[in-house]
Every structure is written in C-alpha cells, then in structure tokens.
Amino acid sequence: MSVTRTFVRALAVLGGSLALVLAGFTAPASAEPETPIVYPSGSTVTRANRLGFDACTAPSLATLNAWKGTSPYTAVNMYFGGNNRGCAQPNLTAAWVRNATVAGWRLLPTYFGYQPSCMFGDKPNRYYPSNATARGNSDAADAVAKAQDLGLLPGSGLYADVEHYDRTDSGCRTAVRRYVSAWTKSLHAAGYVAGVYVHQDSGLRDLSESYNWTSYARPDAVWMARWDGNSSLTGWPTAPNWQWGAAQRAKQFQGDHKETWGGVTINVDSDAIKAPVASVARAYEVTSSSALTARSGPRTTATAVRTYAPGATLPVVCQTTGQQVGTTTVWNRLTTGAWVTDYFVSTPSNTGFSPGVPRCTYPGQVSTDSLNARTGPGASYPTTGSPLRRGALAAVMCQKSGSRVGTTSVWDRLADGRWVSDYYVSNRSNTSWSVPVPRCW
Numbered sequence: 001m002s003v004t005r006t007f008v009r010a011l012a013v014l015g016g017s018l019a020l021v022l023a024g025f026t027a028p029a030s031a032e033p034e035t036p037i038v039y040p041s042g043s044t045v046t047r048a049n050r051l052g053f054d055a056c057t058a059p060s061l062a063t064l065n066a067w068k069g070t071s072p073y074t075a076v077n078m079y080f081g082g083n084n085r086g087c088a089q090p091n092l093t094a095a096w097v098r099n100a101t102v103a104g105w106r107l108l109p110t111y112f113g114y115q116p117s118c119m120f121g122d123k124p125n126r127y128y129p130s131n132a133t134a135r136g137n138s139d140a141a142d143a144v145a146k147a148q149d150l151g152l153l154p155g156s157g158l159y160a161d162v163e164h165y166d167r168t169d170s171g172c173r174t175a176v177r178r179y180v181s182a183w184t185k186s187l188h189a190a191g192y193v194a195g196v197y198v199h200q201d202s203g204l205r206d207l208s209e210s211y212n213w214t215s216y217a218r219p220d221a222v223w224m225a226r227w228d229g230n231s232s233l234t235g236w237p238t239a240p241n242w243q244w245g246a247a248q249r250a251k252q253f254q255g256d257h258k259e260t261w262g263g264v265t266i267n268v269d270s271d272a273i274k275a276p277v278a279s280v281a282r283a284y285e286v287t288s289s290s291a292l293t294a295r296s297g298p299r300t301t302a303t304a305v306r307t308y309a310p311g312a313t314l315p316v317v318c319q320t321t322g323q324q325v326g327t328t329t330v331w332n333r334l335t336t337g338a339w340v341t342d343y344f345v346s347t348p349s350n351t352g353f354s355p356g357v358p359r360c361t362y363p364g365q366v367s368t369d370s371l372n373a374r375t376g377p378g379a380s381y382p383t384t385g386s387p388l389r390r391g392a393l394a395a396v397m398c399q400k401s402g403s404r405v406g407t408t409s410v411w412d413r414l415a416d417g418r419w420v421s422d423y424y425v426s427n428r429s430n431t432s433w434s435v436p437v438p439r440c441w
Contacts, residue, residue: 041337066262082112118172136182154191157276298322298331377402377411
C-alpha cells in the first residue's frame with residue numbers, strides 16, 4: 001500500500017487535521033475557502049480546452065479510434081468509481097487509460113458516489129447533514145485509491161457527481177456544501193484537483209452562493225449540466241463569469257443522444273471542457289549512448305538522483321523549460337519527481353515541447369479579490385493582462401525571488417508567462433518556496 005493511499009484512508013476514517021497529523025503529514029497553513037493542494041513531486045495538472053463526450057460505459061479503444069479524427073471530440077469522460085455508479089466498466093483499466101492517452105484523448109474522471117438526501121431520482125446511497133462530511137471524506141479516499149489503480153497521477157482533476165436536488169430543503173443544501181468541502185480538502189491533501197459535476201439550478205447555484213464563505217473549502221473546478229445546446233463556458237445564469245473563471249469550467253450542453261462517427265454509434269452526452277483533467281504518464285526511451293542522469297531540478301548543476309541506461313523506459317509526467325542541452329531547453333519530469341533533459345529522450349521533438357505532453361504546472365487558488373499579473377517578478381514591473389480573481393487557479397510553472405510582498409519574496413511564473421506574487425496564491429507556503437515547483441531557469 002502506498003504512502004498516499006495509507007494517508008487518504010486514514011483521512012477518511014479520522015477526518016481532516018487529525019488524520020494529517022497521525023499520517024505524518026504537515027498540513028499547509030491555509031484556511032477555507034482556498035485550501036492548497038499538496039502536490040507530490042512526480043505530478044502535474046493537465047488542462048483541456050476542447051469538446052468531449054461522456055457515456056455511461058467507457059467506450060472501447062476501438063470505438064475511440066473510430067471516433068478520433070472523425071468526430072468533433074478529443075476528450076472523453078470516465079465513470080471511475082462510486083457506490084451509485086450504474087454501469088459496468090469492462091473497458092476501464094490502467095491499460096485503457098494509457099492507450100487512450102497515447103492516442104491523444106484527454107480523460108475527464110467522474111466519481112459517482114453518495115448523493116444528497118433530497119436528490120431527484122432513485123439512487124440509493126445518500127448523505128445527510130449529520131454525515132455529509134464523513135461521506136465526502138470517504139468518497140474522496142476511495143476516489144484517490146481508484147485513480148491510483150488506473151494510473152491517474154496526482155494533479156489529476158477528479159469530479160464528484162452531485163446530481164440535481166431539491167433546493168427547498170435547507171438542510172440538504174447544507175449537506176451538499178459539507179460534502180463538497182470535505183471532498184475538496186481530502187483530495188487536496190492527497191495531491192489531486194477537486195472538481196464537481198452539478199446541475200445549473202441546484203449544485204451550481206448553491207456553490208456559487210457560498211463561493212467566498214469561510215465555512216467551506218471551494219472546489220477548483222465546476223462541470224455544469226444545462227442541456228440547452230449552447231457550449232459557451234460563460235454567460236451561465238446561476239454563476240457569474242468571474243467564478244471559476246481561469247480554465248476551471250466544463251459544461252454538459254447536450255444530453256442523452258446517439259451519435260455515429262467512423263461507422264460506430266453510441267449514446268452520449270456532449271461537453272465543452274476548459275478545465276483540469278486527468279494527468280497520465282507517458283512512456284519514452286533513453287536515446288543516449290551512455291547513461292542518462294536524472295536530477296533534482298531542470299539543470300545540469302542540480303543534484304544527480306539516479307541514472308538510466310541507454311534504451312531504458314522513462315515515465316514522463318510533463319515538460320518544462322530549463323538549462324539548454326544540445327538543441328533544446330526542454331526538461332522532462334518523471335513520476336519519481338526527478339528531471340531529465342529532453343535531448344536524450346525519444347519524445348516527438350528534441351528542439352521544443354512535444355505535442356500531447358502537458359507543461360508542468362502546480363496551480364493554487366488566488367486568495368485575494370483581484371491579483372495583478374506583471375511582466376516580471378516584482379511589484380515594480382508593469383501589469384499585464386487582466387487581474388486574476390479570487391478562486392482562480394493560478395497555473396504556476398516555476399518560482400523566482402523578487403520584491404517582497406507580505407511574508408514572502410517568492411514570485412510565481414504562470415503558464416502564460418506572466419508573474420504574480422506567491423503571497424496571494426494558496427499553496428504549501430506563503431513564506432518560501434513551495435514543493436514541488438521548480439526554480440525558474
């Protein structure tokens with residue numbers, strides 16, 4: 001049993017802070033609603049910006065191959081666990097996850113666990129105000145265990161399915177908030193991004209209302225069901241555009257219909273996705289004629305961690321910019337957390353980033369109402385672009401020293417090249433560097 005899984009199961013039984021202490025983990029000093037994600041070193045957040053579909057049963061690889069390039073979809077949902085999951089999943093294995101990823105599909109993992117007591121429908125396993133926190137913790141623990149079994153790395157977005165419910169029941173609304181808060185904090189403690197699937201007229205409305213409440217942890221992303229045929233991720237009637245506004249939204253805009261692509265017909269819902277999805281390692285080989293050294297950072301002066309023989313398989317998580325080696329400044333992060341130069345790895349490019357391999361990012365929620373982004377790591381640099389709003393996921397790629405803000409002189413470089421003070425980004429520290437974010441080269 002892995003350390004992470006041991007920790008998560010302890011968390012499910014004991015709940016919150018006590019479980020963190022007993023499991024030997026130090027909880028980051030941050031409170032609701034912005035709780036930090038404790039990313040392990042061999043992780044990254046992967047984001048998708050594309051159309052996707054979901055089916056009750058994960059499609060076969062043959063179906064995905066038939067739909068790839070013939071349909072408008074390049075992302076697919078997978079119901080990977082939960083005691084209310086209704087369909088068998090004969091195709092859903094770690095090999096399916098690897099092969100679908102290699103084929104270019106982004107995966108949207110959905111966990112169909114306990115449901116609100118006032119849910120419309122007949123799902124049997126439900127939670128109430130008295131046990132919603134415990135159910136959220138236990139579902140999160142089970143979701144992490146099942147995600148690990150499928151090869152979904154920390155940093156993956158995992159979405160709790162919260163079906164449509166009766167908002168006239170005030171106790172039930174409280175229970176939903178408690179469940180989602182517990183789900184969020186438990187996933188964060190295990191290194192995963194917390195998402196929720198909600199109906200526009202119940203879950204989304206209530207989570208939007210409590211977006212800034214300090215009683216509950218805020219989920220990182222929302223996937224909203226509204227079958228109006230409109231794929232837009234803005235202009236939603238029950239949540240303003242600034243909430244979950246930084247690549248943190250998906251929308252199920254058409255439900256329960258049949259589509260045929262590549263000669264294969266299946267029953268699907270249609271989704272627009274601009275949000276965190278699954279992070280999955282890709283296997284590549286060492287191409288050098290001598291042993292390749294893996295290091296603690298993306299530079300040749302970083303501490304050597306181990307070596308890989310010529311032809312050895314490397315589990316690559318993501319890529320970032322580091323010291324130039326040969327024709328490239330790209331470095332690969334491995335599932336061990338170590339780094340190797342991409343120049344000696346069989347990725348599709350040895351001059352730049354490789355298509356399909358995500359950039360290494362370690363987002364944290366913004367903890368102020370409006371955070372200016374700047375052209376460099378300091379308050380004297382000009383502002384650029386729109387400010388980040390509270391709750392936005394700041395896509396941190398690397399960190400560098402700059403002017404002091406609050407308790408820290410650390411600045412975060414974002415995926416779009418802009419800089420923000422780390423003081424206003426919820427992560428593992430607001431006084432120093434945050435593991436496992438690399439230093440900017």
